[in-house]
Amino acid sequence: MAFAGRRDVPEPPDFGILKRLARDQLIYLLEQLPGKKDLFIEADLMSPLDRIANVSILKQHEVDKLYKVDSRPALSTSDQFCFLVRPRIKTMRYIADIVNADKMSGRSRKYKIIFSPQKFYACEMVLEEEGVFGDVTCDEWSFYLLPLDEDIISMELPEFFRDYFLEGDHRWINSIARALQLLNSLYGPFGKAYGIGRCAKMSYELWRDLEEESEGDGQGRRPEIGNIFLMDRDTDYVTALCSQVVYEGLVDDTFRIKCGSVDFGPDVTSSDKSIKVLLNAQDKVFSQIRNEHFSSVFGFLSQKSRNLQAQYDRRRGMDIKQMKNFVSQELKGLKQEHRLLSLHIGACESIMKKKTKQDFQEMIKAEHSLLEGFDIRESTSFIEEHIDRQVSPIESLRLMCLLSITENGLVPKDYRSLKTQYLQSYGPEHLLTFHNLKRIGLLTEQSAGETLTAVESRVSKLVTDRAAGKITDAFNSLARRSNFRAISKKLGLIPRVDGEYDLKMPRDMAYVFSGAYIPLSCKIIEQVLERRGWLGLEEVVRLLNGNEFSVSDSSVEDNPAWESQRIVLAVFLGGCTFSEIAALRFLGKERGCKFIFLTTAITSSARMMEAMIEAKA
């Protein structure tokens, strides 16, 4: 590695303040509607809200009953309704329906809508069109950032991915800019900013504009976060599409981690009820295995259980006093650890069971050959069989996309036949899903007769065209190619393996994919940070469709002695996966720097695929 000796990884700033700010503002907003009120909460705001304020806090501020938005209030007698919602048109109509129904029956109530994280004009437009604009009051709960862990901050906006990349909807960019502004005001200016992708660029520029307008008071503050790197998800779809094999990623793929916690079902808890577990650095067992390759997790867990047993065993031969000490001081911790250990062992077993059922090994093998570009035919047949056997609609889709994106699109024959097979297996309504995937560039068809060089020249022309004019185009995915193979070669994403890759003592970030592939997104970050800019990466940038930037804030003092210089805020626009987080955590340890993750939402291949499916009704 480039650095001579490993340095200690600096401590990340305390993000707890973000929670406190959000809570205080929410309480303030609730108090704006004095008296007892019923609170309607948008379904996907429930988990984030749970991390900010629990029910008793809400009750303290005179929230009477809680309802989920989209379930009609049975028979609410409250005179005041408060809606805590995302700025969505659908929700506005739901609220308008309630208000209008009340009007019809001659009931008068007070209605307050609290938009999180901000209000959109379109929402007001809908309220107006539905004729209830005058009946409601609107407020904004600027809850942009939820710290999920000591190094992960999520905006909890999973819809960002579809809205921006598929629909070309730029609304959320403003929210991102505001989130950056919030971070900036709390943790001082970022000395260096890097980024790639159109959204990254727009967000960054909008944020700078906001800062200029507000004439920030952060001037001259000592930065707590020295570097920021913004990246669009469409820079690297490949990594997000791969099966995850680090523990945290696997847990997410298998059980779905929601807002930093997971529901372990009866098959894990080996009892008849589910247990909700918070997965973060506080969990002593989890924090040690989250970044490990799955193959080493079992070994670790058994070692751990032996240790635990040994600690329990110390009881024997203790005298009364020692025993008293043990019970009062250690036993609770041990028991807690014991409980967690058995949960994680249960989770591992459950994962193993599921994965064996799905021929996980075969699938990983097929994925690896796709990444390396070998035996494409064989992989294609594997995917075909996967579809024919109806293994899983999402998984099949994922493999098709992976094939397309690594190969710069499918050969026309395969493109048609795979889609036909898929429709036959999983239902004709997926016709629209395919249209979406094509539009976003995840599942495309190679144009006949086009060689790679021809594609490249076209792309480079596009890039120069773009650079010339201002970006006012909504989509960029239509015209772009992934160029994965060429990029992979340029950056050396496929490690040369001499013998077995030791997953217990990983050499590079490839370990998160069993040593077969270094995640592209992480590699770009590594390269840019190492070079302190994009110099020397011109070819890669060109293949990635440009829109890169690197800015040093001259007003921020550059003091290499500051720990903040070694703190990097990695911003993933469109979501980041736990594999990427694990890879960068590994890189951070190697380089003595600390990565903090800011993402629109934690994502995974399944979440991405689901976002592309056109909902019925």
Added chain:
Amino acid sequence: MGLARGIPGLLRGSQGCLWTLGPARGVLGLLGVSWYSHWSWGWLGGGHHPQPPRPCICHLSIHPPVCPSVAHSKFELYTMEWSLKEDLRDCMVAAAPYGGPIALLKNNTRKEKSPSARPLLEIYSASGLLLASMPWKSGQLVQLGWTASEDLLCIQEDGTVLIYNLFCEFMRHFSMGNEVLQNRVLEAKVFHTEYGTGVAILTGAHRFSLTTNIDDLKLRRMPEVPGLQKPPSCWAVLSQDRVTIVLLAVGQDLYLLDNTSCSVVTPPGMSPSAGAYLQMAVSFNYRCLALFTDTGYIWMGLATLKEKLCEFHSSVRSPPKQMVWCMRPRSRQRAVVVTWDRQLMVVGNSTECIQFVLDEDSYLVPELDGVRILSRTSHEFLHEIPEASQEIFKIASMAPGALLLEAQKEYEKESQKADEYLREIKDQKLLPEAVSQCIEAAGYEHEPDTQKSLLRAASFGKCFIDKFPPESFVRMCQDLRVLNAIRDYQIGIPLTFTQYKRLTVEVLLDRLVLRRLYPLAIRICEYLRLSEIQGVSRILAHWACYKVQQKDKSDEEVAHAINQKLGDTPGISYSEIAARAYDCGRTELAIKLLEYEPRSGEQVPLLLKMKRSKLALSKAIESGDTDLVYAVVLHLKNELNRGTFFMTLQNQPVALSLYRQFCKHQERETLKDLYNQDDNHQELGNFHVHSSYSEKRIEGRVGALQNALDEYYKAKNEFAAKATEDQIKLLRLQRHLQEDFDKPYLDLSLHDTVSNLILDGHHKRAEQLYREFKIPDKRYWWLKISALANRGDWEEMEKFSKSKKSPIGYLVRAF
């Protein structure tokens, strides 16, 4: 900071030398000389004056005190420049307080309708310079008055109030209501309270209507006065405890009208034989009230009518022309000025009074700290002499300030008496008081020479005090410099120090801007070091807004001039200036100015107003504010016809996607129109497929899919067409199956349909589907084997295995 210590030799030298205020302050400049002559910006209308500024003639005449401790003085502010031909009594006059402008309406009384005899409305500065004039073409005027922001209110007989600015430019009008319109206006008064400028009307029906704030018009009709048959002899508007009330006199009775009731009141200590009321006066601050009766008796007391302050018996019994209060804030001495045709009388708490003979018709303007007296030739100020001035200028005064002034004079004569005087003050340890007194007194002086000698004395005295805080001195020098500048007859704002402090410098700047004296305003901002956003930028913006109204210059010239002057001064909003340009009908100029606006979002509202919708849309997109884009899109939707609207969107993908998102949830039919417009058959196909989801009946679904099929063909998307065709086929088949077997088949995928058929033992039908949909062998074998295995139908399995060779072997992983 502070003055050079020790010998005040720096101050010596020729008259009008520079005042040194210490190193940090730099050069103050000569107090008496106006900045006006230094001003060289070409763009000020009237930057060059026709004659050199003439010194104000000032005679400080101290009159015998009204009461032992108070003296009143009268001095000339200006000799009037207006060379009036008419007598003031023939004109309707209104002068704004705080040294404001004077409005004159000439020939109002003549009723002939010939255009040449139309009344002439003229507006003058306080020094009599004509600001603007115009023939009065509207209805019969009853009263003129000024608002707090120096707009002219012209109250017509029909209750319409027209508002003009200082330059006779019409601003707006409002009406005092139907009741006033019907009964006509008999009398009207304009008054100022904390709520703003109000108008009170006495109608022909002897009823009162009033509004307390003309900017937030709420008409109030006051209760009726019982038995009132003729107009009251006099009336006034009072403001007490934030309530506006009317006091009126009918014969010997006084009535108080509040919001709800009318009550009879009697002033305390009013002698029963006082007679009928002829005139009343309310003080500037609404605290005091004076009443004049037909026996020549004057009652002076609190406006609450709870306490009498004093009374006076004058020998004159005829009704006075005007009666106003003359008092200084915080002074305990109160006096009333009463005028008749040729006589002016100052009466107070004393049996004596001061009398002046008036050579000409005069008009009184009550001020915060005195009374201005306007006549054809001169403009005078009558006030109670402030204590500090009295102490210093009283003959043979031994007050510390007087001694200090004397000491300084002796010092200049290089006489040792200077030391004697100083010693006398110092012995009493009164030097700080002496300095303060001189500084304070300087503020009350209008004559620069007197100001200077007092300040010089203060500065001299300061040298002998350790650590005398310099702020008051510096402040006073600055204030006087500003005051002298605006008192210049060319500017003509005769503010006193007390008025200036009450008015604040910000309001003064506003008034200068109103008079379009931008350079002076800017110089004052710079001199007082006001922050740019509060000061210079604001004035420049006003200037620019005025500049765009100058029609004789080309758009390029004006835009360039504005940009040259304004540059990117903080706090300047080019869009506001552009908005003004547009209001004046200069669209092209507005667009040019908008180009200087750095924030593209700010440009949008005006562009929309100017109907430059497409430009507005691209600017909104540039700003990155999607809410703004939505706002523009909505605006366009209402403004343009549907075709043009869609065309505009097609060229702006960002806006198009936003609008599509909106339509998807809110108005799906529009979405279809959007695609139709663009001949986007692919999306139309998708649209129909999507709508097929929501169709309940199978015919509806097939119909929607059929539509989709057509569109896919048009889009030359054979794959989608084929898939849709298959789906229609499958749907129809599933319906038959459902009818035949009475089992749910609808909405299953092809795979599941065939699989279910096999599970239920309908092998023939399964076979039929296999052929009809050209299911690949591989898949068919897969599903058949697993279905048969699930069913446990080994017999059929054997049969099947013999029919063809399996393409996948028989080791089915599902086991």
